[in-house]
Amino acid sequence: MVYDLWYWTGIPGRGEFVRLALEAAGLPYRDRAREPNGEEAMLRDMRAHPLCPPFAPPYLVAGELVIAQTANILLYLGEKHGLAPDDVAGRLWVNQLQLTIADVVTEAHDSHHPVAAGLYYDEQQQEARRRADDFRNSRMPKFLGYFDAVLAARGDWLAGGVRWSYADLSLFHLVDGLLYAFPKRMETLVRQYPRVTELHARVAGLPELQDYFKSDRRLPYGDGIFRHYRELDSA
Amino acid sequence: MVYDLWYWTGIPGRGEFVRLALEAAGLPYRDRAREPNGEEAMLRDMRAHPLCPPFAPPYLVAGELVIAQTANILLYLGEKHGLAPDDVAGRLWVNQLQLTIADVVTEAHDSHHPVAAGLYYDEQQQEARRRADDFRNSRMPKFLGYFDAVLAARGDWLAGGVRWSYADLSLFHLVDGLLYAFPKRMETLVRQYPRVTELHARVAGLPELQDYFKSDRRLPYGDGIFRHYRELDSA
Structure with a gap:
């Protein structure tokens, strides 16, 4: 499965905590809002899940699941891919x-x-x-x-x-x-x-993060959380 | 098992979210800091778990487990006692x-x-x-x-x-x-x-909360979160 990560473009923001986990675990994902017209698509997509709407990005779409809140996304990825102890x-x-x-x-x-x-x-x-x-x-x-x-x-x-x-x-x-x-x-x-x-x-x-750090997938700081x-x- | 809830006395605070779950589920617990010399005991107890220290109250001691962060405590209680869907x-x-x-x-x-x-x-x-x-x-x-x-x-x-x-x-x-x-x-x-x-x-x-609401276990608002x-x- 390819995960869809949705987060504002232009800053690492809270999305970065999810990106780091996906990248370090080598999990395939699309950073959807960074694709052409991505932020528009995100605003549309956020309204497309009335039963489990995200209050705000970041959120992760994993097949049928729509998971928002950074810590909640990481809880899911941690359990599913062994990125935390399993006891x-x-x-x-x-x-x-x-x-x-x-x-x-x-x-x-x-x-x-x-x-x-x-x-x-x-x-x-x-x-x-x-x-x-x-x-x-x-x-x-x-x-x-x-x-x-x-x-x-x-x-x-x-x-x-x-x-x-x-x-x-x-x-x-x-x-x-x-x-x-x-x-x-x-x-x-x-x-x-x-x-x-x-x-x-x-x-x-x-070693599992070196490619990411060198890539443009890792965004520079800007007008986000850390200024x-x-x-x-x-x- | 009787749970030990530790939280500052005198305000409902973040501890109240845990209390409501314990009370509505009918789970036995002690509100430890509200017992005599309880806040002193709490400050001592917080230093007694070097491998998994709470950053701040509330925290719940459940046998061997020491669980802090309100949402994390509720995640635990929810899974263990069916206070949330289990899928x-x-x-x-x-x-x-x-x-x-x-x-x-x-x-x-x-x-x-x-x-x-x-x-x-x-x-x-x-x-x-x-x-x-x-x-x-x-x-x-x-x-x-x-x-x-x-x-x-x-x-x-x-x-x-x-x-x-x-x-x-x-x-x-x-x-x-x-x-x-x-x-x-x-x-x-x-x-x-x-x-x-x-x-x-x-x-x-x-019905499961009426006794609690009438009791002094439910604290009045004061100089806490909601003022x-x-x-x-x-x-």
């Missing part, structure tokens, strides 16, 4: 990690859009300065410290064992996005949380 | 709905705390006015309209069929919290989205 404890643990990563992703977005996603950054820059201060000083160390402690207890990968789970790929992308958005702050934090930094390097070096504004960053 | 499509669909509800919950919280959860409301009241405006005018209708459309397609319950799933209980509590926090705005919206209002009434009338500030509400 109850391991499966729930990886889902729990993914949901915690999703929380940081929302907070990273809101650090530059604390008032409304529908307004421009310039219209909420004042508020963004205050929220980004709190995100950098209080939230980033709390979250990165948490994942660092998990790696200290578990070893190379968040669920233990000798192979990555989809949560490791997601943590890689989270750290990667934070390095892009908050380079000064991260210069401090990568020293404090070396295991998270090592995990980032470990995923960056996975770099100099005035929002500081060591 | 792949139905299970993922209910999880997807729960994750969408979780997104609204975060936005409802941030409508009064758009800068930092660690600061008082008074310290971010200016920012809260702007964020609450957007939440009321743009986000609330979008989310409630989404759930209304699902009920229009599915019938009495979000996953179809003749019995509630845990997502129905959660949507009840979401609507209930919004009615408390934004009474003026909801007076308008309940007319526009009657199916969501009917779902709220349907769950409020479930009523007159200056943040408007029709």
